[in-house]
Amino acid sequence: MLSEIRKYVLSSLQFGAFPYEFKSEGDAYKRSKIVIMGVPFDGTTTYQAGTKMGPNAILNASVNVEPYDDECGEIYAPGIFTAGTLNIEEIHADPEKVIEKIYHASKVAVKDNKFLVTLGGEHSVSQGVLKAYKEKYKKFSILQLDAHLDLMEEFGGSRYSHASVMRRAVEDLKCKVTSFGVRVTSREELEFVKKNKDKVTVFYARDIYNNDDWYDDALESLEEDVYISLDVDGFDPSIMPATGTPVPGGLDWYRTINFLRKIYRERNVIGLDVVELKPNPGNEAPNFLAANLVYKNIGFLSLDKRRP
Numbered sequence: 001m002l003s004e005i006r007k008y009v010l011s012s013l014q015f016g017a018f019p020y021e022f023k024s025e026g027d028a029y030k031r032s033k034i035v036i037m038g039v040p041f042d043g044t045t046t047y048q049a050g051t052k053m054g055p056n057a058i059l060n061a062s063v064n065v066e067p068y069d070d071e072c073g074e075i076y077a078p079g080i081f082t083a084g085t086l087n088i089e090e091i092h093a094d095p096e097k098v099i100e101k102i103y104h105a106s107k108v109a110v111k112d113n114k115f116l117v118t119l120g121g122e123h124s125v126s127q128g129v130l131k132a133y134k135e136k137y138k139k140f141s142i143l144q145l146d147a148h149l150d151l152m153e154e155f156g157g158s159r160y161s162h163a164s165v166m167r168r169a170v171e172d173l174k175c176k177v178t179s180f181g182v183r184v185t186s187r188e189e190l191e192f193v194k195k196n197k198d199k200v201t202v203f204y205a206r207d208i209y210n211n212d213d214w215y216d217d218a219l220e221s222l223e224e225d226v227y228i229s230l231d232v233d234g235f236d237p238s239i240m241p242a243t244g245t246p247v248p249g250g251l252d253w254y255r256t257i258n259f260l261r262k263i264y265r266e267r268n269v270i271g272l273d274v275v276e277l278k279p280n281p282g283n284e285a286p287n288f289l290a291a292n293l294v295y296k297n298i299g300f301l302s303l304d305k306r307r308p
Contacts, residue, residue, distance in 0.1 A: 001108065005083050008105035015059055015063075015294070018080065034079065036082045036294075037118050039086045039119065041122060042122045044162050052122075053278070054119065054121055116132075127169070137225050141226050145235075147184050177200050177201070178200075182204050209251055219266055232277050232286070236249065
């Protein structure tokens with residue numbers, strides 16, 4: 001229920017600018033399939049801080065993005081409700097408490113059968129959302145776009161670091177993870193992948209950046225239900241310089257979008273997050289890329305004829 005979500009969030013700018021005719025905020029929530037929630041958290045950032053500004057940057061850009069897509073039609077047709085941004089100011093220094101609050105806010109939308117779109121913030125925020133989804137979907141895969149594996153047992157003294165998010169998903173939530181666009185690894189992470197080949201599948205950027213030969217293999221690694229986690233540093237810095245740890249050799253827009261389109265066509269996508277945008281003052285292009293990325297995913301969701 002909307003009243004439950006309101007306990008955890010602050011009001012924010014709406015995602016997109018759409019011609020809605022809802023009777024009330026409660027009516028808008030009830031009739032919308034998609035719920036947007038921002039999580040302005042960067043408490044475990046290890047290089048450049050600023051991803052806590054990411055949600056507002058995406059929301060600000062979104063109201064200036066054309067709500068009609070030549071492939072997907074009227075993006076807003078299924079109903080998009082912006083719940084607001086999570087109120088974490090008093091607990092910002094404690095990542096475990098932040099993740100727990102994300103979980104409590106997320107599980108309301110998940111229980112209400114909404115398609116939750118979470119705007120980060122750093123990648124650690126995914127942990128709370130995934131925990132909520134795990135209560136409803138006992139068996140689902142995570143599809144991760146990322147320059148990094150995020151499989152460290154801990155980083156910076158915390159098991160809840162952005163560098164540990166997929167380790168927690170595999171070990172604590174018992175989820176399978178498929179990562180693509182990866183080009184930074186540690187010895188610890190590679191050893192973990194080697195020992196968990198049945199749980200972790202990796203497609204390195206060097207092998208996939210200029211071809212689509214890997215699409216079917218990636219699909220085969222996924223369960224029927226899929227949660228998508230998109231770390232914007234998976235893109236090449238030439239189109240996404242606004243992230244805390246930019247890494248050369250990333251993916252381009254069209255290849256990534258083509259792959260995601262295929263995922264929505266052939267799997268049941270249950271939720272989405274877009275994380276690690278660190279706005280660069282004076283350069284709005286990355287913010288618009290992130291907003292358009294959300295738009296395209298919502299559009300692909302709408303094209304899925306399996307959904308009521």
